[in-house]
Amino acid sequence: MIGRDGIAALVVFAASAALFAATLGLPDSPFVPIGPGFYPRIVLGITASLALALFVSDIAVHRRGRVVQQPERRNYRRVALFFVTFGVYVAALPLLGFRIATFLFVAGAQVVLDPPRDRRRWLVLLVIALVTAGLTYFVFERYLSVLLPRGRWTAF
Amino acid sequence: MFDLLAAGIADVAQVKYLLPLLLGTLVGVIGGALPGVTITMTIIVVLPFTFGLDALQGLAAMVGVYVGGETGGLITAILLGIPGTPSAIATTFDGHPMAQRGEPRRAIWLGVWASCFGGLLGGLFLIATTEPLARFALRFGPWEFFSLFILALSMVAGLVEASLLKGLLAGALGLVVTVLGNDPILGTPRLTLGLSVLEGGVPFLPVLIGVFAFAQIMTDVEKMGSAAAAATELRTIAGRAVSQLKVIAEILSRPFLLLWSSAIGVLIGVLPAVGGSAANMIAYDQAKKFSKRPQEFGSGIPEGIIASESSNNANVAGSLVTIMAFGIPGDAVTAVMLGALTIHGIQSGPLFISQNPQLAYGIFAAYLLAHPIMLIIIALGMRWMMRVVTVPQAALFPVVLVLCVIGAFALNNTMSNVYILAAFGVLGYAMAKCAFPLAPFILGAILGDQIEINLVRALMTNDDAWLFFTRPISGALLALAVVSIVAALWQHQRFVRRAAATSDGKADF
Numbered sequence: 001m002i003g004r005d006g007i008a009a010l011v012v013f014a015a016s017a018a019l020f021a022a023t024l025g026l027p028d029s030p031f032v033p034i035g036p037g038f039y040p041r042i043v044l045g046i047t048a049s050l051a052l053a054l055f056v057s058d059i060a061v062h063r064r065g066r067v068v069q070q071p072e073r074r075n076y077r078r079v080a081l082f083f084v085t086f087g088v089y090v091a092a093l094p095l096l097g098f099r100i101a102t103f104l105f106v107a108g109a110q111v112v113l114d115p116p117r118d119r120r121r122w123l124v125l126l127v128i129a130l131v132t133a134g135l136t137y138f139v140f141e142r143y144l145s146v147l148l149p150r151g152r153w154t155a156f
Numbered sequence: 157m158f159d160l161l162a163a164g165i166a167d168v169a170q171v172k173y174l175l176p177l178l179l180g181t182l183v184g185v186i187g188g189a190l191p192g193v194t195i196t197m198t199i200i201v202v203l204p205f206t207f208g209l210d211a212l213q214g215l216a217a218m219v220g221v222y223v224g225g226e227t228g229g230l231i232t233a234i235l236l237g238i239p240g241t242p243s244a245i246a247t248t249f250d251g252h253p254m255a256q257r258g259e260p261r262r263a264i265w266l267g268v269w270a271s272c273f274g275g276l277l278g279g280l281f282l283i284a285t286t287e288p289l290a291r292f293a294l295r296f297g298p299w300e301f302f303s304l305f306i307l308a309l310s311m312v313a314g315l316v317e318a319s320l321l322k323g324l325l326a327g328a329l330g331l332v333v334t335v336l337g338n339d340p341i342l343g344t345p346r347l348t349l350g351l352s353v354l355e356g357g358v359p360f361l362p363v364l365i366g367v368f369a370f371a372q373i374m375t376d377v378e379k380m381g382s383a384a385a386a387a388t389e390l391r392t393i394a395g396r397a398v399s400q401l402k403v404i405a406e407i408l409s410r411p412f413l414l415l416w417s418s419a420i421g422v423l424i425g426v427l428p429a430v431g432g433s434a435a436n437m438i439a440y441d442q443a444k445k446f447s448k449r450p451q452e453f454g455s456g457i458p459e460g461i462i463a464s465e466s467s468n469n470a471n472v473a474g475s476l477v478t479i480m481a482f483g484i485p486g487d488a489v490t491a492v493m494l495g496a497l498t499i500h501g502i503q504s505g506p507l508f509i510s511q512n513p514q515l516a517y518g519i520f521a522a523y524l525l526a527h528p529i530m531l532i533i534i535a536l537g538m539r540w541m542m543r544v545v546t547v548p549q550a551a552l553f554p555v556v557l558v559l560c561v562i563g564a565f566a567l568n569n570t571m572s573n574v575y576i577l578a579a580f581g582v583l584g585y586a587m588a589k590c591a592f593p594l595a596p597f598i599l600g601a602i603l604g605d606q607i608e609i610n611l612v613r614a615l616m617t618n619d620d621a622w623l624f625f626t627r628p629i630s631g632a633l634l635a636l637a638v639v640s641i642v643a644a645l646w647q648h649q650r651f652v653r654r655a656a657a658t659s660d661g662k663a664d665f
Contacts, residue, residue: 008586008592016332019332019335019347033619039607043335043604044335046328047328047331047332050321050325054322075378075379079374086557086578087578089557090574105554106554109557113377140204140566144207145207145208
């Protein structure tokens with residue numbers, strides 16, 4: 001049986017092996033004694049070897065039955081939803097612009113993390129979202145000369 | 157040196173520098189005090205605000221965050237029994253019992269003054285050693301720098317007690333990040349995977365922000381709610397007023413403890429990417445070993461608080477030495493500071509002090525001034541801060557992520573950095589779930605380019621690879637790297653035995 005470490009090791013091994021193969025097509029450089037593929041090959045070779053060692057070690061640990069179970073129950077559904085909310089925010093930034101996307105993200109993320117149960121909580125949630133979007137935009141654009149994304153769809 | 161330091165203090169005492177330092181320290185204290193918000197996360201949040209400032213203003217703010225954060229962590233550690241930052245873990249062992257005994261103010265002020273003394277003792281080390289170490293590093297050629305960076309990586313990976321293999325693999329993965337995109341010598345495109353985002357390489361700041369912010373926030377999201385109950389407990393804590401002079405006398409009557417704990421903090425800080433979390437635990441352990449009453453540790457005695465807090469603030473000075481003398485970030489916080497220097501076009505490393513004396517001594521001055529500022533902030537804002545630490549995480553986390561996005565976007569006003577942030581956020585969380593240490597990964601991502609550049613430069617100068625081993629300093633550094641790995645293997649075996657004993661119920665802390 002493979003544990004979490006073993007799966008992670010396999011993923012890393014596969015990725016580093018694929019990248020290693022991709023370095024074989026890199027041309028040598030006439031200006032330096034070692035080409036652009038030399039160092040990546042060393043790094044990826046070491047990474048793949050370490051991943052393989054971790055995989056073997058994980059198998060050995062499982063054979064010996066030295067597996068520590070995680071005692072706490074965790075809310076992975078909420079984590080997944082929060083990731084999705086952030087992903088949608090990143091995708092929406094260039095389309096809706098910083099102000100609208102940030103307002104929607106901060107409001108939506110609060111709903112995901114701790115859904116409001118009464119009207120007052122909803123009001124607080126909306127105020128936090130509005131203030132975050134407005135204040136960050138004001139401070140960064142006005143005082144710190146940081147241009148924040150404008151929306152292609154909204155021009156805002 | 158003292159002329160430059162006096163000039164630095166005069167510079168930083170101007171309102172234009174004092175204000176960012178003050179605000180940085182305030183934000184640091186609050187960030188450190190908030191459960192679930194680390195100093196790294198706080199400095200990441202502050203980073204975008206420094207873009208519009210000059211280099212010293214920005215760095216003064218960051219030094220303030222660092223010093224304030226190390227101290228702020230003790231407030232929640234003492235009042236709630238939840239360390240505000242990992243560097244205040246050992247403070248909970250005696251600080252919280254003392255608070256529960258009805259002396260929360262004494263516990264807090266013992267911690268605050270110990271932080272201040274420890275930090276200032278560390279400051280002496282910082283000022284005295286950075287320049288000589290930088291001068292020594294000027295003798296380094298590409299062979300020595302290559303070996304130094306290898307040593308730094310091996311030490312960081314090796315200091316991960318739980319799994320040496322995972323530490324090494326995390327460091328190697330960090331190096332992989334730097335081989336994506338163009339090669340750093342000639343700019344030849346390589347391993348871009350057909351993605352335009354990778355064509356210019358992967359900038360390390362969005363990687364650092366993504367990995368640390370998401371690993372921390374998402375891990376907290378999994379178990380949200382536990383801090384709320386503790387916050388209720390906080391509101392019931394009042395405690396008697398304490399005499400500051402008595403507290404100072406309590407600390408200064410234990411000079412060996414203060415000096416030894418501060419020395420541990422500084423030395424741990426000099427080691428790359430180890431940080432205050434290790435410093436406070438080691439200092440606490442040492443204080444217990446040297447104590448005439450070790451059995452009383454954990455029951456709320458001042459020694460436990462003094463050891464932990466003086467070491468974690470002295471640790472800041474050690475980290476600053478490493479970045480200013482060698483250009484190697486001592487931990488994630490100084491890694492962000494390194495990024496801020498790069499944004500301002502300043503190269504850290506051995507030439508940093510000689511080329512930027514005003515900035516270097518300005519940083520020293522900011523570090524020294526941050527301590528009295530931190531004392532004033534805590535004295536004036538203690539009651540208010542007790543309320544701040546109860547801010548709901550559901551409101552805090554989205555705001556932190558918005559500031560992370562701004563920090564990544566504002567680096568060069570492109571969405572590609574935000575995409576990198578998001579991608580490495582997922583990777584950071586995955587690494588946290590698989591218990592891969594983040595520090596070696598980040599150090600690998602920061603040093604990877606420099607390792608390659610120095611390797612190529614060395615081989616361009618002389619294609620004899622044996623020079624890495626036969627040049628005295630380079631050879632010694634590589635030998636130390638091997639020793640650190642061997643020591644880590646021994647330490648790992650000890651850790652496994654100890655963990656096994658603990659699970660059998662035989663060991664106690």
